[in-house]
Amino acid sequence: MPDRTPMTLFSMTTRAMSAQMVRMNAATSNLANAGSVSSTEEGAYRPIRAVFAVELDKASGLAGVTTGGLVRAETAPTKRHDPSHPLADKDGFVFEAPVDETAEMVEIMESARQYQNMVQALQTAKQLMLETLRSQ
Amino acid sequence: MNERLFGIHGAALTVRSERMGVIASNIANAATPGYKARDIDFNAALDARLARAKGANSANPEAGMVWRRPTMPSLDGNTVELNHEQVAFAENAVAYSATLSFVQGKVNTITRALKGE
Numbered sequence: 001m002p003d004r005t006p007m008t009l010f011s012m013t014t015r016a017m018s019a020q021m022v023r024m025n026a027a028t029s030n031l032a033n034a035g036s037v038s039s040t041e042e043g044a045y046r047p048i049r050a051v052f053a054v055e056l057d058k059a060s061g062l063a064g065v066t067t068g069g070l071v072r073a074e075t076a077p078t079k080r081h082d083p084s085h086p087l088a089d090k091d092g093f094v095f096e097a098p099v100d101e102t103a104e105m106v107e108i109m110e111s112a113r114q115y116q117n118m119v120q121a122l123q124t125a126k127q128l129m130l131e132t133l134r135s136q
Numbered sequence: 137m138n139e140r141l142f143g144i145h146g147a148a149l150t151v152r153s154e155r156m157g158v159i160a161s162n163i164a165n166a167a168t169p170g171y172k173a174r175d176i177d178f179n180a181a182l183d184a185r186l187a188r189a190k191g192a193n194s195a196n197p198e199a200g201m202v203w204r205r206p207t208m209p210s211l212d213g214n215t216v217e218l219n220h221e222q223v224a225f226a227e228n229a230v231a232y233s234a235t236l237s238f239v240q241g242k243v244n245t246i247t248r249a250l251k252g253e
Contacts, residue, residue, distance in 0.1 A: 009157055016164035023167070052168040061154065063161035065168050114166050117218065121160050124229050128156070131233070132149075135240045 007057035012064040013122045015055070020115045022067045023050040027107040034099035037080075039087045044077035045097035047104075073098070141246070145238045147185045151178060151200075152232040159225045162204070162216050169212040173204035175224065178231075 005011075030047040038044040053068035075098040083092030155176040165171040181200030206215040 009160055012157075012161065012164060020167075052165070054165055054168050054171050060157065062157050063165055063171070063174075065164050110167070114163075114218075117163050117166070117222070121163050121225055124225065125156055125160065128229060128232050128236070132236055135236065135243065 006059045007055075007062045007064055008060070009062070009122070009125050012057075012062050013118055015064045015066060016118050017115055019050070019052055019065045019067050020111050020118070022070075023052075024108055024111045024115075026050045026070060027104045027111065030099050031101060031104045031108075033097050034101050034104075036097045037085065037087055037094040038077070038097075039089050039094065041077055041079075041095050044095040045099070046072040046075065046077075047097070047099050048072055142239055142242055144182070144186070145235050145242070147189065148182055148235045149232070149239060151176065151181045151185060152228060152235055154181070155228050156225070156232065158201075159221055159228060162221045163218070163225070165214075166216045166218055166221075167214070169214060171214050171216060173206075173214075173216045173221070175202050175204050176200050177202050 026048045033045040033047075036045050048070045049072075050070055051068045052065050055064040055066045056062075057064065077095040077098050080094050080096055081092055082088055082094050085094045088094050155178065158174055158176055162173045162175075165173075177200040179200075184196065184199030204215055204217075204220065206217055209215070
């Protein structure tokens, strides 16, 4: 981006927290789609992951973080034999979304912790800045 | 002027503030693949800043910037270790407060002298 305001501690924290939010939303979507089935292998839900990238601001020396995009996992859906299922194909198979619930929960917890960390750092920094401003 | 009034503390406060930003960047990038954590070597950065204030233009603005050495390298190339960063951030915040109180003391002295109390 050519004409962007220089990155401050506040804008950097905002971006980092947004990135964590994207990551948490992706994990939540995966959890929501756990157990969803499809009649074709291509139609089955694939888990999504947020990919983070560094965003270095040379002027201030701060390194923010942005979500470089979402990628779909290449995991193959679980093929299950269930002829009584309404979505079963002609051979009686359904394709289940390959979501690892435990891994998603861990991802959400880690993301929440890093979000908290960021909030704490911001609070400390803000307090110090206010002290500096108020000193007579 | 700044130099004569606040001595070393004016420059120290700036370096502390910069270091706070650098450590906050590390915390923000705790989950970024391939991110290399940085830190500011306070002594080197302060020396460079004081040298620049005295007129040495050759001083590198990035002086004192060091890469963090991870205790255990991670698979995705990220070298942020949150325990390190948190301790460094806290230590830096305390040092910032200390420097700030020195500056405040100087300001108070001058104010008192001006008011003639």
